[in-house]
Amino acid sequence: MKNVTHTNGKLPNMHKKSDIQILRWLGLLIFLLGFTVFTASIFLGHYQIDASTVQKASEYIPQEQVQLLNSLSGTRYASILEAIQGLENTLNPEHKLPSYQWNEYKFWIIKSAARGVLAENPSLFLLLTIGLGALGALLFILPGLTALPGIKNDGIFFRSITSKGLLGILLGGYLIAFYIILYWYPEYIVNLIILVDPVSEFLRNKAADRWFLYGFLYTVAVTVMGIRMFIKYRHNRYQLIRTGSVIFFQFGFAFMIPSILERFNQPSMDLKNAWPLNYTFFMDWNIKSLLNSGNLGIFLFLWGILLSFVIVPLFTYLFGKRWYCSWVCGCGGLAETLGDPFRQLSSKTLKAWRIERIMIYSVLVFAVVMTVLQISNFLSNGALFGSYTWRVNKAYSFFIGSIFAGVVGTGFYPLMGNRVWCRFGCPLAAIMGIVQKFKSRFVITTNGSQCISCGNCSTYCEMGIDVRWYAQRGQNIVRASCVGCGICAAVCPRGVLKLETTDPDKRYNVVLDDLIVEAMKTSEELNKAS
Amino acid sequence: MEHLVIIGNGISGITTARHVRKRSNMKITVISKETQYFFSRTALMYIYMGHMKFEHTKPYEDSFWEKNRINLIYSYVTDVDVDTKTVFLEDGRTLQYDKLVIATGSKSNKFGWPGQDLPGVQGFYSYQDVLLLEENTRNIQHAVIVGGGLIGIEMAEMLHTRNIPVTFLVREQYYWDNILPQEEARLVSRHIVEHGMEIRFKTNLKEILPGEDGRVRAVVTEFGEEIPCQLVALTPGVHPNIDLASKTKIATNRGVLVNEYLETNIPDVYACGDCAEIVVEREERHRIEQLWYTGKLQGMALAKTICGERTRYDRGIWFNSAKFLDIEYQTYGFVSNVPREGEESFYWEHPDGKHAIRIVYNTENRAVVGMNFFGIRMRHPVCEQWIKEQKKVEYVVSNLREANFDPEFYTHYEKDILRAFNQMYHTNLTLNQKSQKLFSLFSR
Numbered sequence: 017m018k019n020v021t022h023t024n025g026k027l028p029n030m031h032k033k034s035d036i037q038i039l040r041w042l043g044l045l046i047f048l049l050g051f052t053v054f055t056a057s058i059f060l061g062h063y064q065i066d067a068s069t070v071q072k073a074s075e076y077i078p079q080e081q082v083q084l085l086n087s088l089s090g091t092r093y094a095s096i097l098e099a100i101q102g103l104e105n106t107l108n109p110e111h112k113l114p115s116y117q118w119n120e121y122k123f124w125i126i127k128s129a130a131r132g133v134l135a136e137n138p139s140l141f142l143l144l145t146i147g148l149g150a151l152g153a154l155l156f157i158l159p160g161l162t163a164l165p166g167i168k169n170d171g172i173f174f175r176s177i178t179s180k181g182l183l184g185i186l187l188g189g190y191l192i193a194f195y196i197i198l199y200w201y202p203e204y205i206v207n208l209i210i211l212v213d214p215v216s217e218f219l220r221n222k223a224a225d226r227w228f229l230y231g232f233l234y235t236v237a238v239t240v241m242g243i244r245m246f247i248k249y250r251h252n253r254y255q256l257i258r259t260g261s262v263i264f265f266q267f268g269f270a271f272m273i274p275s276i277l278e279r280f281n282q283p284s285m286d287l288k289n290a291w292p293l294n295y296t297f298f299m300d301w302n303i304k305s306l307l308n309s310g311n312l313g314i315f316l317f318l319w320g321i322l323l324s325f326v327i328v329p330l331f332t333y334l335f336g337k338r339w340y341c342s343w344v345c346g347c348g349g350l351a352e353t354l355g356d357p358f359r360q361l362s363s364k365t366l367k368a369w370r371i372e373r374i375m376i377y378s379v380l381v382f383a384v385v386m387t388v389l390q391i392s393n394f395l396s397n398g399a400l401f402g403s404y405t406w407r408v409n410k411a412y413s414f415f416i417g418s419i420f421a422g423v424v425g426t427g428f429y430p431l432m433g434n435r436v437w438c439r440f441g442c443p444l445a446a447i448m449g450i451v452q453k454f455k456s457r458f459v460i461t462t463n464g465s466q467c468i469s470c471g472n473c474s475t476y477c478e479m480g481i482d483v484r485w486y487a488q489r490g491q492n493i494v495r496a497s498c499v500g501c502g503i504c505a506a507v508c509p510r511g512v513l514k515l516e517t518t519d520p521d522k523r524y525n526v527v528l529d530d531l532i533v534e535a536m537k538t539s540e541e542l543n544k545a546s
Numbered sequence: 547m548e549h550l551v552i553i554g555n556g557i558s559g560i561t562t563a564r565h566v567r568k569r570s571n572m573k574i575t576v577i578s579k580e581t582q583y584f585f586s587r588t589a590l591m592y593i594y595m596g597h598m599k600f601e602h603t604k605p606y607e608d609s610f611w612e613k614n615r616i617n618l619i620y621s622y623v624t625d626v627d628v629d630t631k632t633v634f635l636e637d638g639r640t641l642q643y644d645k646l647v648i649a650t651g652s653k654s655n656k657f658g659w660p661g662q663d664l665p666g667v668q669g670f671y672s673y674q675d676v677l678l679l680e681e682n683t684r685n686i687q688h689a690v691i692v693g694g695g696l697i698g699i700e701m702a703e704m705l706h707t708r709n710i711p712v713t714f715l716v717r718e719q720y721y722w723d724n725i726l727p728q729e730e731a732r733l734v735s736r737h738i739v740e741h742g743m744e745i746r747f748k749t750n751l752k753e754i755l756p757g758e759d760g761r762v763r764a765v766v767t768e769f770g771e772e773i774p775c776q777l778v779a780l781t782p783g784v785h786p787n788i789d790l791a792s793k794t795k796i797a798t799n800r801g802v803l804v805n806e807y808l809e810t811n812i813p814d815v816y817a818c819g820d821c822a823e824i825v826v827e828r829e830e831r832h833r834i835e836q837l838w839y840t841g842k843l844q845g846m847a848l849a850k851t852i853c854g855e856r857t858r859y860d861r862g863i864w865f866n867s868a869k870f871l872d873i874e875y876q877t878y879g880f881v882s883n884v885p886r887e888g889e890e891s892f893y894w895e896h897p898d899g900k901h902a903i904r905i906v907y908n909t910e911n912r913a914v915v916g917m918n919f920f921g922i923r924m925r926h927p928v929c930e931q932w933i934k935e936q937k938k939v940e941y942v943v944s945n946l947r948e949a950n951f952d953p954e955f956y957t958h959y960e961k962d963i964l965r966a967f968n969q970m971y972h973t974n975l976t977l978n979q980k981s982q983k984l985f986s987l988f989s990r
Contacts, residue, residue, distance in 0.1 A: 164741060166872030170707040171596035179599075251872070253955040365607060463951055464926025466867055466876075468838045469557070469605045470589035475598050484605055505953050509869040511876065511923035514951050533565060533846045539807070539856040 036159040043155025050148025057141060057207050061132025063099035065091045072128035077121045081107065085125060099126055100203055119203075127206040127223075134207050142211045146233065150240050157244045165251035167507050169360075169476070177430065178357050184430035192427035199418045202226040219275040231271050234350060238266040241353035248356075254502045254515075258342060262349035270346045283309045285316050288344050291324040292383040293444040295412055298390040300398065300405075328444070329451055335517060336458025337448035338500020347425065347437055351478065352501060355426075355434025359503065362433030362480035369480070372497065375440045376449075379416055383443040386412050416441065435478040439497055449496030457517040458500065460493035462486060465528060466512045473504035473513060487512050490528025548572040550852060551633055551643035553623050553790065557838055558819025559649030560584045561845025562852070563616050569853040574615065575641060577633070579622035581673050583608055588838055590676050591700045595707045600673070626794050628812045645852055648791055648802050648810070648817040649845075652784035652836055655693075659780075661754030666762035667778040670697050679777075683710060686776035690714075690765050692751045693782030694721050696868055699734075701779045702743055703871055713773055714738065714745040715765075717782075721745065727883050729893050730918055733902055734870045741871055754778055784836055786821040799823055801834050806858045808848045816852070818844040824859070837866060863930045873900055878929040879916030881906050889915060892939060894959075894966045896921075901959055903946075907939040914942050922959060923951035943967045945978045 065088045074082045084107050093099035103125060108118050134141045160168075176183035197204050202225075209229045216224035224232075242263040249255035265288055274284040283306055291297045297320050306313040306320075331339045341348045362368075386408050393405040425437030438445050452458060460483070467490070473483035479497045483504045486493045493513075505513040537545075550566060552559045555578035563574050589603040611618055622636040626646065633641040654669025656662045668678050683689070689705050691698050694716030705712050718724055721738060723731035738745050750768040757763030764774045786801030797803045797811040801823030808816050808824070819841040824833040835844075843861055850857035867876045881904060885891065890909050895902040901921035907914050913936035917929060928949040932942055946960040964977050 164872055168707075169595075169597040173599050174596040252953065253957070254953045257955055366609075461951075463923070464865075464930070465839060465842075466865070466926050468588040469586040470592065471586060471598060471602045471605065472589075472592065475602045488605060502953060509874070510867045511874050511951060514923070514953060516954070529846065530568075532843070533850060536847050536850060536857045536860065538850070539858065542858060 036162055039159050040156050043152045043157070043159075045152065046155060047149055047152025050145050050150075050152055053141070054145035054149065054208070057134055057145060057211070058205055059096065060134045060207055061130055063093040063096070063126060063129040064131045065089055065129055069125070069128045073121075073125045076124035081121055081125075093129070096126070096204060096206070099129060123203045123206065123226075126203045127209060130206050130210055135210055138210050138212075139214045142214065145208075145211060146236060150236055153240050154243065157240075157247060160244070160247040161250075167509075168248070169507070172357075172360060178360070180361060180431060184358075188427055188430040191429065192423055195418075195423040195427055198226055198230060199422060205229075216275075219272075220278045222278070231274075234346070235266055235271045237354045238349050239263055239353075241356065245353055245356060249506065252502075252506050255506060258502065259352065261343045262345075262352055265344045266346055266349045269344075270349075277312075283313050283316060285320070286346070287316075287319065288323070289346070290328050290340070290444055291320065292380070292387060292447070293345070293347075293442060294320070294324075295383060295386065295417060295443075296409070297324075298387050298394065299409060300390070300394040303394050328448060332448045332451040332458075333456050333520075336456050336498070336500050336515075337445065337452045338458065338498075338502075338515070340448060341438060341445060341499035342501040347421065347442065348499065350426065351429075351434040351438060355429050355478070358429045358434045359478035360433070360475050361429075361431065362435060362439070362478055364474050364477070364480050364482045369482075372440050372480070376442070376446045379420070379441050380443040380446040382412060382416065433478055433480065435480075435499070438499065439479050445497070445499075452498070453494060453496040455520060457520050457523075458494075458498075459516060459518060459523045460498065460504065461514045461516055461518075462490055462492055462528070463510075463512045463514065465490055465532070466510050468510055470509060472507040472509065476503050476507045478503070483513070489530075490532075492523065492525040494523055548644040549642060550574045550645045550647070551641055552576045552647040552649055553626075553633070554578060554647075554649035554651055554819070554821075555580065555584050555618070556587060556649060556651050556819060556841065558841035558845040558848075559647060561842045562647055562649065562818060562848050564614070565846050565849030566852055567614050567616060569849065572644075573617075575617040575619060575643075577619045577621060577623055577635070577641075579620065579636075582618065582620045583611070585673065587671075590670070590673065591704050593676050594679060594704045623790055626790065626796075628795050628815060631814070644814065646815045647848065647852075648796070648815070648821060649819045650787045650790055650821045652820040653787045653789075654780060655783045655785055656780055657782065659751055659753060661756060661762065662780065664754055664756050664762045664778075665760060666776055667754055667780060669780050669784075670701055671784060679704075679779075682777050683708060686710060688713070688773075688775045689777040689779065690773055690775040691779045691781060692765075693780065694718060694745075695781060695783055696722075697783075698779070698781035699738070699870055701781055702738065705777075705779075706741060706743060710777075712743050713775070714743055715749045715751055715767065716745060716747050717750055719747055721747075723883055725883055727881065727891070727893070727904060727918070729895060730902060730904065730920060731883075733895065733899055733920060734873065734875075736899055737871055737873055784820065786823060786834060788821060791817070791821070799832070801832075803832075806860075807851055807856055808844060808859055809851075816848055818848045818859075835861070839866065863933050865926065865930070873921050874923065876919045876924055876929075877917065878924075878926075879906070879914065879933040881916035881918050892943070892967060892970065894963045896959060896962070903959075903963060905939050905942055911936070912938040912940065914939055917942075923953075925949045925951045940973065940975055944975045947977060947979060 065085060070082060070085050073085060088106060093102050103122060173179045177187060178184065209224050209226055212224045212229050212232045215232060216222065216228045242259050245259040246256060269288045270286050274286055277284045296302050303317065306317040328340065342352055389401050389405040389408055392400045420441045421437045428436045467487040469484055469488045471484050473487060477483050478501060479499055481495050481498060483493060500515055502515050505515055550572050552563055555576050559576060563576050566572065566574060583604050584606065585600065585603040586605055589598060592598040593600055593603065623633055624636050625634040631643050633643060652671060654671050661667065666682050668675060668682060670679065689710050689712050691701050691712060691714045694714065698714065702712050702714055720731035721735040735745065752766045752768045754762055755764045755766060762776060762778050764772045765778055766772050788798045788802055791802045792798050795812060796815055802810060802817035802821050804810055804817050804822050804824055806824065806826055808818050808822060810817055820836045822844065826833060840861055844859050847857045847859040863879060865878045869875065888909055889906055891904050891906040893904045903922065904918040905914055906916040914932055943964055946963060947958065950958065960977055964975055967973065968975055
């Protein structure tokens with residue numbers, strides 16, 4: 017009861033605000049510095065072919081390539097572009113090698129040849145790039161603690177980066193370019209991969225490749241932006257626990273456990289990556305590698321089967337697909353942390369919903385057909401479909417696994433929202449969606465007639481569900497695509513929505529509005545009653 | 547084909563149109579000069595705060611209206627001739643109607659303060675008001691809000707998000723204590739202060755002063771204090787907009803007079819929503835209901851009447867909700883700011899001052915008549931049922947968990963509430979955990 021009469025004092029928060037703004041600007045500056053060094057470091061240093069280069073590269077390239085490389089000893093390339101061009105001309109002049117082999121050799125030779133300040137001080141540069149980036153981001157994020165807890169989506173549609181303005185488009189372009197280079201031209205960013213060599217050596221006892229860089233960046237992004245989620249939703253325990261869960265699964269299951277397995281030369285696997293999101297699980301080489309790796313391999317194989325065909329449907333029945341999509345999954349983990357500032361950009365139109373259904377089920381069909389080929393191929397030892405399986409898998413990997421899930425999935429965050437892949441492409445989400453729609457305990461309950469149609473729920477639905485459509489007519493929400501992130505319930509200013517698990521037969525509720533209209537007494541009924 | 551013309555595309559007019567379309571094939575035309583398409587008035591604040599754009603406030607896609615054969619006319623109605631059943635539009639067009647609905651909404655109150663029409667002084671009700679506010683708050687240093695109601699606190703929150711310092715002039719002793727009981731009014735008042743807003747209780751506006759540029763420069767309170775400001779937000783409520791109806795033979799008082807069937811004195815002319823003043827035979831006071839919920843319910847009832855089933859508007863068990871900055875508020879039944887004759891109440895407040903509950907009950911039979919909730923979400927159907935079935939206060943405090951609607955993993959306060967109740971009334975009630983089973987898998 018204190019303070020109520022104290023009304024004419026200074027305005028405490030107003031003055032603090034400017035100091036906080038300075039801290040935020042400082043954070044932004046440090047972040048941009050790290051970001052700039054990160055990007056610019058691609059071009060640092062030179063490339064030298066000498067004995068140490070040959071020795072390092074020999075781990076990854078065949079004998080004849082080692083000899084060819086030896087003959088280049090003493091060559092110095094001034095820049096990354098020169099190095100790529102020069103090696104291309106001398107080591108693979110008529111493009112005789114299959115491109116997938118040559119790309120691999122090229123990458124390791126160039127990485128081994130990198131010299132200069134960055135190659136000599138990778139740890140220092142790791143701090144100056146990703147380190148500064150993370151520090152700056154945290155400085156930008158932490159002052160959020162000075163505001164009172166509660167939903168504060170202030171200015172989201174005024175900021176260029178979160179409302180598809182120029183900055184948003186530039187960021188999208190950068191992410192898209194990064195994915196394309198990472199997937200298909202990793203030799204251009206060997207310097208970035210060298211940055212994480214010390215971490216890789218420490219964890220896995222071997223040099224970093226591009227997937228290690230990707231996994232490292234991914235984990236840092238999920239963690240730093242996860243802290244942002246902790247602060248933004250610190251009044252909401254569902255969001256806190258959920259965010260803790262995605263950080264845990266990314267850090268532990270996707271990053272640490274595979275690294276440690278690799279350290280001990282065991283078959284490496286992301287234990288939470290269920291089929292068909294994991295589309296190489298049934299490839300003959302994967303099954304063989306698992307089955308030939310002793311007890312751990314067999315365990316991993318059986319676990320993969322159990323996860324995909326028992327745990328996924330059962331848990332989806334019990335909790336809805338949220339248990340995976342917004343609590344466990346790696347794609348979901350990135351979307352819920354790094355992608356959270358962009359959730360409002362998903363399209364809510366009926367047209368988008370139509371396209372979504374066509375696309376996601378097409379990908380599912382593609383994935384199932386491919387899996388049938390894979391399994392037949394494994395069982396027949398390659399006799400049934402042979403290289404055809406390999407080609408289908410390659411096509412899937414290129415179009416779905418790389419372009420859709422990666423380039424579009426993340427690159428389009430600032431353009432189409434943070435769940436483009438999950439909404440339009442993920443075949444695992446498609447399967448769980450079917451379970452969720454037709455046989456699950458999960459439902460978003462609408463609280464009577466309390467909806468005021470404000471539209472916060474729909475605006476902030478990352479899956480593009482027009483939540484308000486249901487809420488304003490007093491209807492519960494059961495949609496295949498809902499990943500159960502709970503933000504609709506969080507942003508609702510009237511407490512109208514609640515994610516809950518309940519008897520599946522009671523999920524399909526009526527349209528309350530229509531019941532109310534029916535129940536309204538006509539004058540005839542009133543006369544009869546009196 | 548019968549032609550239904552609805553003047554006003556707010557929640558009540560649009561609800562009427564939608565439900566008529568569900569029941570009938572008649573031609574429907576909705577006229578408004580506020581916006582081309584229906585939007586949610588309750589979301590206007592979020593546009594200014596940058597949470598949403600205008601397009602997000604539209605509850606239906608633009609194609610919805612054509613698909614449902616609801617014609618929208620973006621124009622201003624200048625007059626209605628009820629004898630020839632003609633509507634006159636500002637652009638010279640005329641429309642013939644068979645049935646007419648007046649749903650013209652509200653206008654902001656102004657109580658004749660000197661300077662109330664200066665540039666930089668405004669209310670907050672319409673889409674145009676958001677645009678005006680954007681203009682009026684460009685590069686300003688200080689704002690004064692006059693009137694401590696729901697719109698006032700919304701405006702305070704809006705300006706706060708733009709870092710515009712606000713002085714809030716409230717006539718009452720505590721915020722909204724003409725509606726809220728003391729404890730709740732204090733709870734909200736504390737929360738306003740906590741946000742760093744300056745709030746002056748028991749302070750009335752005397753006049754608004756212009757500067758050399760002709761815009762508002764300062765306000766003067768009744769105590770003679772001058773507060774410099776470049777924006778004055780007048781938010782002492784709204785009144786029915788009867789500008790159009792009062793030009794016609796349609797009977798008006800404060801609002802458009804209608805009976806419980808929302809019929810005016812003129813056959814085939816109806817009114818609903820904010821602008822309607824409902825005369826109930828059994829009641830002395832006329833009802834003017836200016837809520838989203840009631841506007842919607844009136845539209846639903848009226849649609850039935852228009853389609854041939856003359857239906858009484860009955861708002862059922864009263865409920866309302868709001869959000870005071872970060873604290874959500876729900877109310878069910880009747881909770882008076884000062885206890886009514888024959889009623890008592892049980893109030894519990896969490897030490898953090900952000901969660902509270904009040905249960906008002908009949909002293910004699912202990913039946914619950916109303917409930918207030920702050921910072922705790924409750925299930926509407928359950929609370930409604932309790933009041934309808936006249937459950938005793940003891941039953942309600944023992945069964946609060948059944949009605950809890952907070953998100954999963956939230957802290958529950960039912961035990962604390964029951965403990966406080968047991969202490970106060972020397973009872974030994976226990977919490978009914980029955981409903982827990984239903985949700986045991988995912989909630990605590």
